[in-house]
Amino acid sequence: MSSVAFALITILTLAAALAAATLQNLMHATLSFAVTLVGVAALFFLLGAEFVGLVLVFVYVGAVAVLIVFTILLTRRDLGKDRGANFWGAVLAVGLFGGLTWAILKTPSVAIVAPHIRALTVKRIGEALMTGYVWPLQCVGLLLTAALIGALVLVMEEKR
Amino acid sequence: MTPTLQVFLIVSAALFSAGLIAALSRRHAIFILIGIEMMLAAANLNFIAFWHFNPKPQAPTGVMIAIFSIAIAAAEAAVGLALVIAVYRHYRTTSVDHLDQLKG
Numbered sequence: 001m002s003s004v005a006f007a008l009i010t011i012l013t014l015a016a017a018l019a020a021a022t023l024q025n026l027m028h029a030t031l032s033f034a035v036t037l038v039g040v041a042a043l044f045f046l047l048g049a050e051f052v053g054l055v056l057v058f059v060y061v062g063a064v065a066v067l068i069v070f071t072i073l074l075t076r077r078d079l080g081k082d083r084g085a086n087f088w089g090a091v092l093a094v095g096l097f098g099g100l101t102w103a104i105l106k107t108p109s110v111a112i113v114a115p116h117i118r119a120l121t122v123k124r125i126g127e128a129l130m131t132g133y134v135w136p137l138q139c140v141g142l143l144l145t146a147a148l149i150g151a152l153v154l155v156m157e158e159k160r
Numbered sequence: 161m162t163p164t165l166q167v168f169l170i171v172s173a174a175l176f177s178a179g180l181i182a183a184l185s186r187r188h189a190i191f192i193l194i195g196i197e198m199m200l201a202a203a204n205l206n207f208i209a210f211w212h213f214n215p216k217p218q219a220p221t222g223v224m225i226a227i228f229s230i231a232i233a234a235a236e237a238a239v240g241l242a243l244v245i246a247v248y249r250h251y252r253t254t255s256v257d258h259l260d261q262l263k264g
Contacts, residue, residue, distance in 0.1 A: 006163050010171050017178035017198055026188065033194050040175070040201045044226075047168075047212040052226045056204075059230055064197065064237045071190055071241045075248045089184030097177035101170055110165045115215050125220060125227075133224050140231045147235035151242035158249075 006046060013039030026072050034065040051125055168209035176202035189247070189254045193240045200233045 182195030211222025
């Protein structure tokens, strides 16, 4: 795992995340959100979980970001009213970050480097999904169907 | 020097905090949803990092949990954005400050 690539990806991801959290223009913030998720997917690639990184790019950048852009366009009349960061929200988030960082640095058992692991192929993921995880897989399928039907019912035009 | 597990956990904590800033300080409902999605991505990063740094030879448990959590986050985003559109139809606003009908 190259530390130069890691540093670059981390800086890009965190800068895009902060931009998504604070930019006033809603379209720019959505674009930063997409860049953040591409950065997280790149971190997944560095960690040897290529399949999850690809799924993240397909689902978030391909579907969720487009959905958010469409929602912004559909509620366009309301744009331009969002003000920047609220003081107490930012204080709470920075305090939480400080507390978490303190706890992570105080825990000696997480200061380890990666062991040499066998590459995780898509074949192994598919076998695991179809054997040990088949019941959660069916439940997630049911949940997705129910959620999509629910979303359609919510946005359908009301009958006059 | 290769990054340790600590570094990944700190990156994940930073991403979570950025999501928390968006979720707490935005007035626009869509951006509260974006903040929640960023916090979920930070949790997924933790799952993958702990899976990668597991010292024993292991089953792909962390990867499985991350895949299921991405699927559930996508369902949540679809329902959340549908709710934003439904609220906009009723009140002509997406600012959560104006949705105070239940306030006592």
